[in-house]
Amino acid sequence: MIISDQKPFEEIAHSLKASDSIFVVGCGDCATSCATGGEKEVAQLAEKLAASGKTITGTAVIATGCDERLVKRDLKKSSLTPEDAVLVLACGSGVQAVNSVIDNYVVPGLNSLFLGKIKNLSTFDKVCSMCGECVLAKTGNICPVTRCPKHLLNGPCGGSSEGKCEVNRNNDCAWFLIYERLKKLDKLSFLNSYQPPKDNSKNNIRTRFNTERKS
């Protein structure tokens, strides 16, 4: 899931200062789970903007805010007018999906933080950075590319201490977790072989993935 955080109201208000009529879009998927862009948050923000003197022409929470087809379908049958500024409470993909299908002035209302694992209703953990070349098979399914700040592939740095990370002592050392997990599975031998550097071309320049053409 994409974890997001709502931008400060002042920043949103600043982006909308030249716009009198506003339409608010939310996302029924990730932003709803994060409580940053679901029905409730869309209504709250619409109310706050109305209180600051703006006209709210309507709201829509799209089931999956990053799906251009759903965005297009739902906005077509909504009360959106061409003059409206559109505030989007969704991740960066959601904002850009909206931006792709309408000609209105579109304003992002959230900051996208990371691809997250849900711990509980209010806690999300960043455990994957979508590097395009998954190493989990060798690391006990704990990702050093994401959870080690130095992205080390061959073991812990000398700063790892009592299972904690040198960079932030509140965080677990990824390599300590990997070591513990593999030890438990009796697969510590996984750690003995040299791991080559990552191929950064696998991710850095990719902007589209097509399941039919696999490219």
Place this chain on the structure above:
Amino acid sequence: MLYKSRLHKDLLTKKFVVTAELSPPKGVEYNYLLDQAEALSTYVSAFNITDNQRSTMRMSALAICHLLESQGFETIFQITCRDRNILALQSDILGASALGIKNILAITGDYPLSGDHPFAKPVFDIDSVQLVHLLKQVMPGGKDFAGKELKGSPDFIVGVVANHGAQPQEPQLIKLQKKINEGAEFIQTQTIYDIDQFLEFLEEVPPAVPVLGGIFPLKSAKIAHFLNDNVPGVSIPETILRRMENTKDPYKEGIEIAVETIEAIQPECAGVHFMTMGAVDVIAEILKEVSIDK
């Protein structure tokens, strides 16, 4: 046997080897480093030149290595993976070879948050094991990391670091073994205060790989407590903490502790590596007091 460097010879002829860390200047004035090297040259096989140590911006280690080498001092060019991607690392390695530098210490490097430019972008394109692989497995075969042919290939003596006190130790030892498998030729350790802990570590290292034990002379009880409480892998026994607290002359006490440490470890390891954060005078004071059996 053809020795590739003075350090190489000293390590292989089982001389008790001393290396010492010198930090490049924060600025362009460097003459004092030549004076420091001169004062220590009778004791030291090679000077480690640090690479933006603790993520604090300083002059390029490569430049200082060259300036010292051109005055006849042998250096160990410390290379971290923090500040350069794989292209820049290889460029500097080829440059170091052309400048006649013979030894490299391959390190992952501290994270920028620990230094004076916490806002810097960390690179870590490769890690220390991969750097050793590059230096000992890839480049000597006349290739670069992309498999492209090199016109003349570098051939360095490559060392690595080990934090002998880091807990748990097994994952650290697994990684150290990988560095050795990739061709690491010597090891410099974190600073030693707990002699038993260090000797236990030595038993885990293949005997063929020389270990230089880290020595950081204590200057005050405050520093001792700081290291003990904050530096991963450094544990200072109670007896030493008490000695530093109770002495009237902490500088002298620190020297005595270093002398005792060196005398205790010297039958078991290849030598010592001094880290003094610029206070190099203390190195000669310590070494004058040490009796070496080798």
